[in-house]
Each structure stands twice: as C-alpha cells, then as structure tokens.
Amino acid sequence: MIVAIDGPSGVGKSTVAKLIAARLGYTYLDSGALYRAVAWKALTAGTDPADSDAIRRLCATTKLTASSTVGGGMVVEVDGQVLGDELRTPEVSRAASQVAALPQVRAWLLPIQQNVARQAGAPGLVAEGRDMGTRVFPQAPVKFFLEASSAERARRRHAEFVGAGQVAELAETQRELEARDGRDRTRTSAPLTAAPDAVIIDTGRLTIEEVVERMVRLIERKTAARR
Ligand code: DC
Secondary structure, three states, X not given: OEEEEEOOOOXXXXXXXHHHHHHHOOEEEEHHHHHHHHHHHHHHHOOOOOOHHHHHHHHHOOOEEEEEOOOOOEEEEEOOEEEOHHHHOHHHHHHHHHHOOOHHHHHHHHHHHHHHHHHHOOOOEEEEEOOHHHHHOOOOOEEEEEEOOHHHHHHHHHHHHHHOOXXXXXXXXXXXXXXXXXXXXXXXXXXXXXXXXXXXXXXXXXXXXXXXXXHHHHHHHHHHHHO
C-alpha cells in the first residue's frame, strides 16, 4: 500500500505523515529532504542552485542515499555524511525550491524515491512531497492533497521556528513561504498540483488529530477493499 500526501509548505504534511506511519507501522518517505540535500550540497560547494548546468554536474558527482525503517524516520546521506538539522535552515529551504524546479534534479531523484518504496515492503509506505500522487507514485491507491491558507501555514511555520529557539518574524515567514509556494506551483516540471484522484483536505479547519483520523479511516477502508 502506498499513501501519497502532497500539498504546499507548512500545511502539516510531515506531521501527519509521521503520525500515520507510526500508527500503521508504515515506512516514511520525506521527499522534500532529498531536494534539501541537493540544495545543501550546492550551497556547501558554492554552486548556484539556479544554475542548471552546474547543478547537473554536481548531481553527477554526488552520492545521495535515502533509507527508511518501519516506525523510524528517514536517513539522508550525502557522500557518506548523514544530514539532519543542516537541511532545515532558511537558506537551504530557499535553495531547495530552486533546485526542485530543475527537471534533471527531479529525474535524478525519481529512482531514489521509488527505491525507498521498493525496500519498504508490507504493510506500506507513506510518502509526502509535492508530486507524490502525480509523478512519483501515480499508481498509489490512496492520495491526499492537503490545503490551508498561506496566513495559517505561515502562523504554524513561525510557531515551529520560535519553538525551536530561532528568531523569526511572522510577516517575513509568510513572505518566504509564499515565494517558495509560488515557485513550486508555477514551475513547468512537475508543479505542485492535486492528482485528479486525490482527496483534498483543508487542514486549516481541523486539528492534527482530526486530519489523521480522517486519513487513517480512508487508508483502512482502501486496504480492506484490496484484500
Ligand atoms: O517539503 P519541503 O519543504 O521539505 O520541500 C523542500 C522543497 O523541495 C520545496 O520547495 C518543494 C520541493 N519539493 C518538490 O519539489 N517535490 C517534492 N516531492 C518535495 C519537495
């Protein structure tokens, strides 16, 4: 069983995907971490994340691996180095949305993501990102697209920053988030959009528990129907 979860930044995808994975014993794929890993490598190497040729060369000489365990998180390694918090800085967030617009980066990451799914096995995989239901796992039996207003998403993202002890301004957080979203929605290569068969959930009106409950109910119905 593959569960695809897509949606814009700050909509709660990671939170619900991890809760669903823990509850159902599924493997978790955080596809955004892979785009962030490419961005991190570009910034570390002093390569412009928008320079298509330079990024192509960079990918060709990079060893990127992603491994997930049931009930655990996803571990990303770049050239043998395990990456964690360094993937979550505002600079990496910005650069990730730039490299994500490059078709060759998307093509390079495709088999890496599909490999995580192959290794996941039973009972299933919950994959979150922007194109899980449209490109990476178009055959997924269950697809969700999460939505919420940019003001609500910025408020949550800002609370996360503050909770993590970072200094951030709400208006700036919203501006950054809208800029990234605009890029993700309007790029020509796999833009952020709901798959025609995705169930759309507005997370702005629900608690995390309510969102997870709805999703788990649908996953269980689909799993039972496939038996
Ligand atoms: O989900 P995230 O914030 O970690 O994603 C980082 C960036 O990568 C974001 O700007 C969108 C992009 N991304 C993408 O284009 N496709 C995915 N499947 C996942 C993320």
